[in-house]
Amino acid sequence: xxxxxxxxxxxxxxxxxxxxxxxxxxxxxxxxxxxxxxxxxxxxxxxxxxxxxxxxxxxxxxxxxxxxxxxxxxxxxxxxxxxxxxxxxxxxxxxxxxxxxxxxxxxxxxxxxxxxxxxxxxxxxxxxxxxxxxxxxxxxxxxxxxxxxxxxxxxxxxxxxxxxxxxxxxxxxxxxxxxxxxxxxxxxxxxxxxxxxxxxxxxxxxxxxxxxxxxxxxxxxxxxxxxxxxxxxxxxxxxxxxxxxxxxxxxxxxxx
Amino acid sequence: xxxxxxxxxxxxxxxxxxxxxxxxxxxxxxxxxxxxxxxxxxxxxxxxxxxxxxxxxxxxxxxxxxxxxxxxxxxxxxxxxxxxxxxxxxxxxxxxxxxxxxxxxxxxxxxxxxxxxxxxxxxxxxxxxxxxxxxxxxxxxxxxxxxxxxxxxxxxxxxxxxxxxxxxxxxxxxxxxxxxxxxxxxxxxxxxxxxxxxxxxxxxxxxxxxxxxxxxxxxxxxxxxxxxxxxxxxxxxxxxxxxxxxxxxxxxxxxx
DNA sequence: GATGGTCTATTGGTCAGACCTAAGTTACCA
DNA sequence: TGGTAACTTAGGTCTGACCAATAGACCATC
Numbered sequence: 386x387x388x389x390x391x392x393x394x395x396x397x398x399x400x401x402x403x404x405x406x407x408x409x410x411x412x413x414x415x416x417x418x419x420x421x422x423x424x425x426x427x428x429x430x431x432x433x434x435x436x437x438x439x440x441x442x443x444x445x446x447x448x449x450x451x452x453x454x455x456x457x458x459x460x461x462x463x464x465x466x467x468x469x470x471x472x473x474x475x476x477x478x479x480x481x482x483x484x485x486x487x488x489x490x491x492x493x494x495x496x497x498x499x500x501x502x503x504x505x506x507x508x509x510x511x512x513x514x515x516x517x518x519x520x521x522x523x524x525x526x527x528x529x530x531x532x533x534x535x536x537x538x539x540x541x542x543x544x545x546x547x548x549x550x551x552x553x554x555x556x557x558x559x560x561x562x563x564x565x566x567x568x569x570x571x572x573x574x575x576x577x578x579x580x581x582x583x584x585x586x587x588x589x590x591x592x593x594x595x596x597x598x599x600x601x602x603x604x605x606x607x608x609x610x611x612x613x614x615x616x617x618x619x620x621x622x623x624x625x626x627x628x629x630x631x632x633x634x635x636x637x638x639x640x641x
Numbered sequence: 642x643x644x645x646x647x648x649x650x651x652x653x654x655x656x657x658x659x660x661x662x663x664x665x666x667x668x669x670x671x672x673x674x675x676x677x678x679x680x681x682x683x684x685x686x687x688x689x690x691x692x693x694x695x696x697x698x699x700x701x702x703x704x705x706x707x708x709x710x711x712x713x714x715x716x717x718x719x720x721x722x723x724x725x726x727x728x729x730x731x732x733x734x735x736x737x738x739x740x741x742x743x744x745x746x747x748x749x750x751x752x753x754x755x756x757x758x759x760x761x762x763x764x765x766x767x768x769x770x771x772x773x774x775x776x777x778x779x780x781x782x783x784x785x786x787x788x789x790x791x792x793x794x795x796x797x798x799x800x801x802x803x804x805x806x807x808x809x810x811x812x813x814x815x816x817x818x819x820x821x822x823x824x825x826x827x828x829x830x831x832x833x834x835x836x837x838x839x840x841x842x843x844x845x846x847x848x849x850x851x852x853x854x855x856x857x858x859x860x861x862x863x864x865x866x867x868x869x870x871x872x873x874x875x876x877x878x879x880x881x882x883x884x885x886x887x888x889x890x891x892x893x894x895x896x897x
Numbered sequence: 898g899a900t901g902g903t904c905t906a907t908t909g910g911t912c913a914g915a916c917c918t919a920a921g922t923t924a925c926c927a
Numbered sequence: 928t929g930g931t932a933a934c935t936t937a938g939g940t941c942t943g944a945c946c947a948a949t950a951g952a953c954c955a956t957c
Contacts, residue, residue, distance in 0.1 A: 404948090406909095406910070406911095407910075407911070408708075408910085408911090419746075420742070420745045420746060432936080432937060432938080433937080433938070434937085434938095442911080442912085443911055443912040443913070444912085444913085444914095445701055445704075445910090445911065445912070445913095446910085446911060446912080448701075448705070448938090448939090449704070449705065449708050449910095449911095451938095452664075452705050452708050452709065452712075453708065453712050456708075456709050456712040456713060457712060457738075457739070457742055458739075458742065459742070459746075462938075463919095463920090463937085463938080464918075464919050464920075464937065464938045464939070465918085465919040465920030465921070465936080465937060465938070466919075466920050466921045466922080466935065466936045466937055466938095467920075467921055467922095467936075467937075468919075468920075468921095468936085468937050468938060469936095469937065469938075470938095474743075474746035474748050475739065475742045475743045475746045475748065476743065476746075476748055477743070477748075479739045479742060479743055480736075480739050480740055480743055482713075482739075483713070483714075483731070483735045483736050483738075483739040483740075484736055484821075486676070486713060486714065486715070486731040486735060487731050487732065487733065487735060487736055487817070487820055488817065489676045490675070490676055490715070490730040490731045491730055491731075491732070491816055491820075492678070493816055493817050494816075497815045497816055497817050497818070498817065500764075500768065500815050500817075500818070501761075501815065501817045501818055501821070503764065504760060504761050504763075504764030504765070504818065505757075505760050505761060507760075508756075508759065508760030509760070512756065559753045559756050559757065560743070560748055560749050560753055561740070561743070561749055561753050561754065561756075561757045562753070562756070562757055562760065564743075565757070565821070660919095662938095662939070662940095663939080663940070664939085664940090688907080688908060688909085689908075689909065690908080690909095698940085698941090699940055699941040699942070700941085700942085700943095701939090701940065701941070701942095702939085702940060702941080704909085704910085705939095707909095718909075719908090719909080719948095719949090720908065720909045720910070720947075720948050720949070721907080721908060721909070721947085721948040721949030721950070722905095722906065722907040722908060722948080722949045722950045722951080723907075723908080723949070723950060723951095724907080724908050724909060724948080724949070724950095725907095725908065725909075726909095
């Protein structure tokens with residue numbers, strides 16, 4: 386009987402419940418209204434003190450809600466008269482920062498980064514060859530010039546490298562790919578900058594490949610673009626990983 | 642003379658400066674320390690009042706900083722005794738929410754989403770064919786069974802669909818690709834669920850393609866996997882975009 | 898001895914009110 | 928007319944108080 390009772394009582398199951406915070410409630414409300422397009426871009430939200438009287442919440446609560454939306458890229462906050470919270474559509478920057486955080490936070494292996502680039506970038510090149518504008522080409526040419534300067538520092542080379550790769554992504558005119566490639570390129574930059582990954586030979590080869598891919602993009606030749614980009618990122622990855630392997634081996638050997 | 646003086650004085654050039662907010666300074670400091678691994682997962686940060694005395698900032702400033710980190714997925718905050726801010730590594734969830742925000746903000750066309758999947762997923766399939774384990778295959782098989790159930794609801798079909806695609810990414814054993822595909826799949830799910838994108842024909846074709854790709858992955862045949870996945874996601878994208886185009890056209894026509 | 902109530906200490910959540918700082922607007926004076 | 932001082936509006940920060948959630952200890956009841 387007691388057993389039956391126990392069984393009956395624990396038979397009632399409830400899911401863990403969430404009790405939302407006041408600031409979350411306000412943030413959610415505003416977020417929905419922004420995303421459904423009720424507030425258009427650059428619409429100023431009411432001033433904080435006005436929101437306080439409207440919502441009957443305290444100013445700190447209102448401010449926390451606004452801070453949430455700011456971090457999510459949904460509003461931009463300006464101080465001073467005629468300042469306030471202005472509605473913004475979250476852009477590729479939001480994607481970029483969150484991807485960067487994941488890459489940095491999860492200590493993603495360099496190999497995984499390079500693999501991911503191998504996945505994404507050939508496709509970017511293909512789209513770029515289809516949709517590139519004259520302005521896109523200018524960016525690529527400028528980066529190519531900077532890369533060709535063999536006298537430049539490693540940092541300058543890597544920066545120009547990032548510019549070129551991001552330029553290709555930009556030429557794809559796909560916001561999501563742009564955000565991903567920006568985050569990826571920067572991550573690969575920082576992962577390779579302190580090492581002896583990059584020697585003159587690698588730089589020479591990269592410069593050559595970039596020029597040839599740029600030519601395919603200019604000529605609106607998607608097949609060539611995807612093929613060459615594939616080869617380029619793959620061989621670059623191989624070169625870097627070879628160095629990494631040698632390094633990995635040499636370090637434990639010293640310790641042993 | 643006065644002129645010379647003026648000239649001399651404006652010869653000193655300064656770049657426009659950014660004065661960071663106190664809360665940002667604290668958030669940045671904590672973020673760096675978390676990302677560099679100084680604080681390991683689940684480490685509790687000091688209580689707010691303790692941070693107040695350490696930093697000599699006010700509690701509202703400290704709280705805003707913590708709120709920033711919380712939104713970025715770097716800490717998890719619990720109320721009550723033994724509560725506080727606990728360090729977290731940002732996971733794919735963070736990417737997913739920001740991608741969804743960008744998508745919902747309509748900065749991203751459904752076409753861009755599908756394009757991005759076309760970029761990433763064939764490569765995932767290729768890696769999966771190389772590195773899959775027996776457990777990975779079990780997940781894929783289970784999803785395939787659920788998809789084959791033609792009597793299921795649309796929601797069930799889409800969920801099984803997501804499970805399969807994420808399963809392929811998981812089998813690639815590349816953390817970054819797993820995160821990206823999880824975010825992407827869910828985004829595509831929500832973008833297509835309320836529509837008449839998915840008819841029985843699409844479901845049948847998807848089920849067939851999944852089985853055949855799964856076979857290639859099981860057989861450790863990267864070339865077949867990449868080729869079939871390419872064809873699958875491309876034709877799926879085409880089917881969805883055709884529906885979208887018809888819809889786009891029909892709506893203005895009704896208004897005119 | 899399992900169940901539930903009560904108390905207490907700790908910690909985040911919210912509130913109210915003050916003052917500081919940034920940045921447009923306006924008015925006034927040289 | 929042009930510069931600048933004063934005013935106004937807005938976010939940024941600070942202080943101090945109280946509320947609410949939670950964990951743990953102890954106790955009462957059946």
